[in-house]
Amino acid sequence: MFNLCQTRYRKHHQPKQQKFTHTLSLFIIIHLIFGISQSYAFDLPKPLTLDDFITFDQRQAKLGQLLFYDKILSGNQNISCGTCHHHSLGGSDGLSLGIGEGGSGVGPKRTPGIGADKIKKRIPRNAQALWNLGAKEFKFMFHDGRLSKSDLYENGYNSPAEEWLPNGLTNLLAAQAMFPVTSQFEMAGNPKENQIAGATHDRIDHVWPIISKRVRNIPEYGDMFINAFDHIEDAADVTMVEIAEALSAFINIEWRSYDAPFDEFISGNTNALTSAQKRGLDLFYNKANCASCHSGQLFTDHAFHALALPPFGPGRTRRFDPFTRDVGRMGETDLLEDAYRFRTPSVRNVTLTAPYGHNGAYPTLESIIRHHLSPLKSLQQWEPKHANLPDVPWVSQIDYLVHDDKREMARIESHIDIKPLTLEDDEVDDLLSFLTALEGKTAHKLPLGRPYKVPSKLPVD
Incomplete structure (x- = not known):
């Protein structure tokens, strides 16, 4: 000056x-x-700091680490949060559509089970990565945003549990942790298999007391809760709220990532990016128009967009919907204009979280970028071989029903929020280079990691 x-x-x-x-x-x-001599159509974000994240308690985070990998939270005690959000797979599972309760193993090698324990259905949507979900700016959780902050039910959230969600949840990430355990195909199991599976078909809030009793009855967990939560004086006081709070503390600290080369660049280090990454940055914020949706510090506008991604799998339908399909945000709002719209994902550490799309339709970053360039053409040319679906003969007959439904495909084709764009092959390469600059330097060396054992003594995936 x-x-x-x-x-x-x-x-x-x-x-x-x-x-x-x-x-x-x-x-x-x-x-x-x-470090910036280029003008951009969209502003570069300011660097992320600790102040951009919800506060957490280290004692709760350590407790959450154990709970995250403990199968005691599932109905049949055979799957944990970490099974589908594994450290070795960037906080995801590497599959297009996951294999939930009843399966065995982790990631692309996970098998669908045998006999009475075998899975009854694929998980309808891709397992989301967990990077930076503890950031304060998140407004919605899940691909369709069915969980959000709201006073509608006088408990702080608009959620699938509606008025049955208990009070006391201090943040959106903790509220999110309440729901996978209630899902039949994710963690609860099938009716008549266990007490939790039965309860979830009775009323959703009947599930949580059963789980919390299981946990607090293990002496090691009981002592940890008393130590981690100031208001817990006796193990008998532990509820699913404290379990969810501990899980959110762990996810918040474990998958927090803002030390990528891009972060160095916006902090003033002009040498942090290669020439190709700088060209890709220019494309991202100008010609390619990526920043119109992947904006801000977390590279998401927290909005919902219809991209005409190729449909397959069982989909997540409304209770009254007779089709095997996935209508996205409309399933939550019942508004026709929200049909086939899904929440914009953050692209921080996106290099670690293949496959891509709300159903994992594309195996590589290049393929999902090229879909954005020509969504209608890409939809029409997509082939089932691109999906990473483990062989499950007894459910495979419905895998591509929706993709073969000409009327449903026509509806998807009529709902596209992005316009075609032409980029040269070398420009696509530069965009890919820029996306590598969003990978955190410590993304492979997370602070707590995967535990080798858990208090329930159940096996750890």
Whole structure:
């Protein structure tokens, strides 16, 4: 600022060459300070800091680490949160549509089970990665945003549990942790298999007391809850709310990531990005128009968009919907204009979370980028071989019913929120290079990691 004022003061007292030299020097100084000489159609975000995340208690996070990998939270005690959101797979499972309760193993090698324990249905949507879900700016959870902050039910949230969601949940991430345990095909199990599975078909809030009793009756867990929560004086006081709070504390600290080369660049280090990454950044914020949706510090506008992703699998339907399909946000709002819209995912650490799309339709970043460039053509040319679906013969007959339904495909084709765009192959390569600059340097060295054992003594995936 001093140099700028000094230049203005002297402008009438210096030769033309000196004025040019001062102007050029000022430009260089600004370039060195901010690391940005390019103009962008969309503003570059400011760096993320700890203040951008909800606060957490380290004792609760350590407790949450154990609960996250403990199968005691599931109906048949055979699957944990970590099974489908594993450390070795970037907080996801590497599958297009996951294999939930009843399966065995982790990731692409997970098998669908045998006999009476075998799965009855694929998980309808791709297992979302967990990166930065503890950020304060998140407004919705799940692909369709069916969980959000709201006073509608006087408990702080608009959720599938409606008025039955208990009070006391301090953040959106904790509220989210309440629901996988209630899902038949994710963690609860099938009716008549266990007490939890039966309860979830009775009323959703009947599930949580059963789970919390299981947990607090293990002495090690009881002591940890008393130590981690100031208001818990006796293990008998532990509820699903405290379990969810501990899980959210763990997810918040474990998958927090903002030390990528891009973060160094926006903090002023012009050498943090390669030439290809800088060209990709320019495309991302200008010609390719990526930042119109993948905006801000977390690279998401927290909104819902219809991209005409190829449909397959059972889909997540409304209770009265007779079709094997997935209508996205409309399933929550019942508004026709929300049909086939899904929440914009963050692309931080996106290099670690293949496959891509709300149903994992595309196996590589390049393939999902090319879909964005020509969604209708890409939808029409997509082939089932692109989906990473483990072989499950007894459910495979419905895997592509929706994809073969001409009327449903026509409806999807009529709901597209993005316009076609032409990029050269080398420009796509540069975009891919930029996306690698969003991978955190410590993304493979997370603070707590996967525990080797848990208090229930059940096996850890």
